[in-house]
Amino acid sequence: MIRNPASKPTARKPNMREAILVAAEELFATNGFNAVSVRDIAQAAGANPGSVTYHFKTKDGLLLEIYRRHCGPMNLRRSELLAAAKRVRDLQDRLEAMVRAYVAPAFTSGSDLAGGGARFTRLRAVMSAEGNEVARKIIAQTFDDTSHAFIDAIHDSLPHVPRTDIVWRSHFLLGALYYSLVTPDRVSRLSRGEADGSDAASAIEQLVQATVAAFQAPALDQAAPTRRRPVVSSKT
Amino acid sequence: MIRNPASKPTARKPNMREAILVAAEELFATNGFNAVSVRDIAQAAGANPGSVTYHFKTKDGLLLEIYRRHCGPMNLRRSELLAAAKRVRDLQDRLEAMVRAYVAPAFTSGSDLAGGGARFTRLRAVMSAEGNEVARKIIAQTFDDTSHAFIDAIHDSLPHVPRTDIVWRSHFLLGALYYSLVTPDRVSRLSRGEADGSDAASAIEQLVQATVAAFQAPALDQAAPTRRRPVVSSKT
DNA sequence: TGATCTTTTGTACGATAGTACAAATCGCAT
């Protein structure tokens, strides 16, 4: 019976600290921060309430640690994918690759944390909706750089669209992304079972396709008083 | 000193019940349901905690009443605007009008409730993120009809796009809409002050423009293995 | 005006929250 080779020489049971983190992630992402008690988390993790205090000191500390361990890997992955996307020659393909570089890591794991990508993104969505203070600080510090990098890159591919519009549209992208992870069942319901809102692959493809089109919409500021955009085809 | 002509013969102070509702809306929409105590609400409304119990029995009952008084007017307004939009002849204009009919009532007041539109929409966003049970039931009952009406109408204007894609894209629209109301400051921050995320008019225009383009994106299912979409212009 | 109903107030109660802390337990190097 081999014990898993714990990297650190400190670990009694399989990995209680990890179990608490995962349980907390899931519960926070599903019910919000305040609706979940430390006791709930402990029970879900098969731990003792006091154990949570031992590892993370406070409930805020636990949330902080959840962010800490995810932000790095996810942003790293995004940077890699963005760098690769920037090298794509074709302008249309490049834009799509960049959007995908932004979207994909939010759905899939950003590191060895099994399946943690979607769960963590859902958590971010909920925390941002609740106006959580701990989350707000971390997000402004950690994610704004990445967001700016994407906005700049996309702007380079769409020079005729003002940066302001790019910002708005990337904001919409994040909102759509969050909402897809928060209430996937709504998609299933409204499509009357024809689509599965929980299917990450579908969500990514749909989101990328729609967002690329949104980014390519004509500029708003400098727009002429009357519409002048070529419609895609409008009827068959 | 004229007393305001209360429609109902029951009302002691200006309108305590209303004050509690407004305070609760604002607090719930900002901090989430569980983070706000009945005492917080009472204090913000200048009322006594017991008064909340008297008018709404429970905290859930208070939330329920908030939904009740907003859902009707907002959906009515949406139906009116959708009906008007359907009468627009030009296909492109009609699509835009329909999207606007969906978006506008969420930002502006749906009735005589002063400025309540945006506040209520923000509330819905937060409740949906928190997975609130009371909200979930009401939404499925009250909003799905409206959502279906819009999806069907938009599908009629975009027959070459599968209904499934329309559902996804309208889902993205709602997510973007929610997020715009939840964290408007992010837009201001990322645009380095060039845009004001709190400006409803800007948000609506940006959202409508981006969403119309997203809806017009080529279909996903029946798509050919290689891309074949006419790019809008891609460079000046 | 005085009776009656509605609304507001004040207070209290049981439940549960986050957290602290001492005791018990475990893994491991020696």
Next chain:
DNA sequence: ATGCGATTTGTACTATCGTACAAAAGATCA
């Protein structure tokens, strides 16, 4: 095996939660 540091357990404390309820106060109308 044994001692030691790391972890887990159990429990307790204080604060705050939602809610109930009786009393006070205001409004309404004969």
